[in-house]
Amino acid sequence: MICCLNPNCNQPNNPDTAETCGACGTRLTKRLRGRYCPIRLIGKGGFGRTYLAVDTDRLNTTCVIKQFAPQTQGTKSFSKAVKLFEQEALRLNELGEHPQIPSLLAYFEHSQYLYLVQQAIEGHTLYQELQKRGAYSEADISRLLLDILPVLQFIHDHGVIHRDITPTNVIRRKVDDKPVLIDFGVAKQFRDTILYEPGTRIGTEGYAPIEQLRSGQAYPSSDLYSLGATCLHLLTGTKPELLYSPLEGRWLWQAALEQADRSINPLLGELLERLVKDMVSERYQSAKAALADLNRLESTRGTVPGWVSQNSRDSLFEQLDPDSQPLSSARSPQAQVPPTVPPQVSGPASGSPPRRSPASNSSPRGSGPPTTTPQSGARSSGGRSSAGPQSPSSGA
Incomplete structure (x- = not known):
């Protein structure tokens, strides 16, 4: 199984042999950075999506990929977004030293999207x-x-x-x-x-x-x-x-x-x-x-x-x-x-x-x-239901 990385795709799952997404027509990226293969969508929100992936350079060890889709206009704004992203990634890398926080494995930009790769927690x-x-x-x-x-x-x-x-x-x-x-x-x-x-x-x-x-x-x-x-x-x-x-x-x-x-x-x-x-x-x-x-x-x-x-x-x-x-x-x-x-x-x-x-x-x-x-003043009595993510899971 290979996942479409288009954050707007409603049916991202595709067979391994597919070259383009059957739902949205986006060309599939089978390996991010030549090693991370997204295999299942495990979360989504306004910022982007979270995928379960395997790292082919580490004997197909599972990991979590978080995709961020900055809503920016222009090269200058995107460059600033990348800089902020790098600063936060470095901070997350420091936090990953704690045994009860997932380790940061990689961060990079690909096709105008920003990605974090973290340890998957079973x-x-x-x-x-x-x-x-x-x-x-x-x-x-x-x-x-x-x-x-x-x-x-x-x-x-x-x-x-x-x-x-x-x-x-x-x-x-x-x-x-x-x-x-x-x-x-x-x-x-x-x-x-x-x-x-x-x-x-x-x-x-x-x-x-x-x-x-x-x-x-x-x-x-x-x-x-x-x-x-x-x-x-x-x-x-x-x-x-x-x-x-x-x-x-x-x-x-x-x-x-x-x-x-x-x-x-x-x-x-x-x-x-x-x-x-x-x-x-x-x-x-x-x-x-x-x-x-x-x-x-x-x-x-x-x-x-x-x-x-x-x-x-x-x-x-x-x-x-x-x-x-x-x-x-x-x-x-x-x-x-x-x-x-x-x-x-x-x-x-x-x-x-x-x-x-x-x-x-x-x-x-x-x-x-x-x-x-x-x-x-009173707090709103409304609320959003919580739904548990599938395991293994992690987050940035």
């Missing part, structure tokens, strides 16, 4: 896992957070914000059961610059915080929000857009658990609530701070029964350790953005927005960076 997405086995237990959620928060700390320290963490963008790797974070934001970076119309929303509704959906702004705490929404989906089995009440301005995930006659440790409940705060300044400002609280939770597991109140004034973490203060930021020397300057819309950054006095938990849903007065 396994299944968390969404597929949820569909197969049902809602996660409290222990499952804690384990997932313990495994994923260090990955987020790593990418934020490298100046990258993922901006689309969902159950479909985390793969449970078959060989060791570790979660692998996929689908990094080269295309999202492009949307912020010259390749897409201004105002394009970034992220998946239901999982993305309001600052992303309204203005395209994103911070490390934006990724933490998306991780929290992902955990609520996995914990309850209900999509996050159905767990939030725009009229009441609060999350209803605890009621969903009560209906199922379930409960969780109140410390974990408070941690999840803080991850999905509407106000940027009220969330964890770094994965390191969230991980520190999670480790304290794990050390006291089973000692604090009952429910956590959404309107509780006293932090259970502070009761446990009065001297503990959440960290406002966590970054390595590689981070390039000062902590007092929030990342710009034009690309991912590791800087954390400055904190300020938190508002009441019962305040209306707000948005915007913490350096301005957040706007109140």
Whole structure:
């Protein structure tokens, strides 16, 4: 089987002997760069398509090819697109040093399209896992957070914000059961610059915080929000857009658990609530701070029964350790953005927005960076269904 690389082709699959696509008539490219053979379409979107491929130079080892179709006009614009693409590819190559991020194998331009080749991850997405086995237990959620928060700390320290963490963008790797974070934001970076119309929303509704959906702004705490929404989906089995009440301005995930006659440790409940705060300044400002609280939770597991109140004034973490203060930021020397300057819309950054006095938990849903007065208002209750990609899978 050979796949047509025309991003507008509706039936890209063709027999190996075909020279042109039977559906659109495009001349088929059987080997990109003389070695990568696209064999199956596994994903598509406004930026281009994702293909499963084999690398003929590596004994037909499977890999993933991500194709980007820049919407540019003129040679100068395309040259700028290629330059941005190369910069992002180099950054992804650095991220690929982490064992829970797919390795970047190659990047190149071919016939006015841009391509990334990445390691294929054999396994299944968390969404597929949820569909197969049902809602996660409290222990499952804690384990997932313990495994994923260090990955987020790593990418934020490298100046990258993922901006689309969902159950479909985390793969449970078959060989060791570790979660692998996929689908990094080269295309999202492009949307912020010259390749897409201004105002394009970034992220998946239901999982993305309001600052992303309204203005395209994103911070490390934006990724933490998306991780929290992902955990609520996995914990309850209900999509996050159905767990939030725009009229009441609060999350209803605890009621969903009560209906199922379930409960969780109140410390974990408070941690999840803080991850999905509407106000940027009220969330964890770094994965390191969230991980520190999670480790304290794990050390006291089973000692604090009952429910956590959404309107509780006293932090259970502070009761446990009065001297503990959440960290406002966590970054390595590689981070390039000062902590007092929030990342710009034009690309991912590791800087954390400055904190300020938190508002009441019962305040209306707000948005915007913490350096301005957040706007109140309810989040849209609509959302997009997540569909698990076929395995093996990966993403740029």
